[in-house]
Amino acid sequence: MPSKRYILICKRHKFDAMPTVKNMVVDWLGDVKFVGRNEKGLKINFEIALEGVESTELSPMETLLASLGACSSYYIITILKKQRQDIKGLSVELTGLRRDEPPRIYTEIHMKYIVKGSGLNRNFVENAVKISNEKYCSVGGMLSKAAKIVYSYEIVEA
Amino acid sequence: MPSKRYILICKRHKFDAMPTVKNMVVDWLGDVKFVGRNEKGLKINFEIALEGVESTELSPMETLLASLGACSSYYIITILKKQRQDIKGLSVELTGLRRDEPPRIYTEIHMKYIVKGSGLNRNFVENAVKISNEKYCSVGGMLSKAAKIVYSYEIVEA
Numbered sequence: 001m002p003s004k005r006y007i008l009i010c011k012r013h014k015f016d017a018m019p020t021v022k023n024m025v026v027d028w029l030g031d032v033k034f035v036g037r038n039e040k041g042l043k044i045n046f047e048i049a050l051e052g053v054e055s056t057e058l059s060p061m062e063t064l065l066a067s068l069g070a071c072s073s074y075y076i077i078t079i080l081k082k083q084r085q086d087i088k089g090l091s092v093e094l095t096g097l098r099r100d101e102p103p104r105i106y107t108e109i110h111m112k113y114i115v116k117g118s119g120l121n122r123n124f125v126e127n128a129v130k131i132s133n134e135k136y137c138s139v140g141g142m143l144s145k146a147a148k149i150v151y152s153y154e155i156v157e158a
Numbered sequence: 159m160p161s162k163r164y165i166l167i168c169k170r171h172k173f174d175a176m177p178t179v180k181n182m183v184v185d186w187l188g189d190v191k192f193v194g195r196n197e198k199g200l201k202i203n204f205e206i207a208l209e210g211v212e213s214t215e216l217s218p219m220e221t222l223l224a225s226l227g228a229c230s231s232y233y234i235i236t237i238l239k240k241q242r243q244d245i246k247g248l249s250v251e252l253t254g255l256r257r258d259e260p261p262r263i264y265t266e267i268h269m270k271y272i273v274k275g276s277g278l279n280r281n282f283v284e285n286a287v288k289i290s291n292e293k294y295c296s297v298g299g300m301l302s303k304a305a306k307i308v309y310s311y312e313i314v315e316a
Binding site: 019020021022023024025026027028032034036037038040042043044046048054055056057058060061062063064065066067068069070071073074077089090091092093094095096097098099100102103104105106107135136137138139140141142143145146147 | 177178179180181182183184185186190192194195196198200201202204206212213214215216218219220221222223224225226227228229231232235247248249250251252253254255256257258260261262263264265293294295296297298299300301303304305
């Protein structure tokens, strides 16, 4: 029989290997409005886009595109900073093409990164954009299973 | 040669068959903060969650879960309303399990809908939850390609 200490170590190991758990709650606010909140009370408001109605909040599908842009940008910045590149700004323009039949998923997503900095090395930028999208970005890791993701970049001296 | 009218009809048909295009821009605000905006200027703020740092905005991956909750809830409500069900409230608790290796995607997402209403028909609710998740919700249509999505519901008389 294993000792108590052995069991504890095993349990701890099992716990450490557990995936991170994220919890969110989404409440219907009436009409086509929703609010999502995490355990600390941070919120996001949504409004379902209806034809002919001026929205006051982003839709879930718009938010999906924005999440992809933010997530992938973060890794690009982190990688370039580690390589001591003088990155001063980053914007990404995202375009999602939705199909007509339900579920109206994006079948293609195009991303164009505009990377601003002083004397940025083109190879480092290209590599950072590639690694972020193909290895690190979790949102991209999910959406790329459903949509073809195409990315490009432009370097602006600043 | 086709008449002018014929060409116009063809062009229109081609346009109607085009997928909807969504555009977003995401800007780096410095540090680990980002803002996404659509063409009408509606915004969402993001903050990348770092260990030991108290976030002031939701992370892209938290937002992904919330988008799924809002999108799927919308269709549940719409379906139940069409069936003249007296739905008075809807909340959904979402739990995402992320794997440890990059990209740190959700491998499983659990959703529990709490449907409030007066005399709601259990079969109609079950059917609405199922159809929303399996047919209509675009966010779910994308995320279900990467994660196993498990859902349940509870009816609360109100």
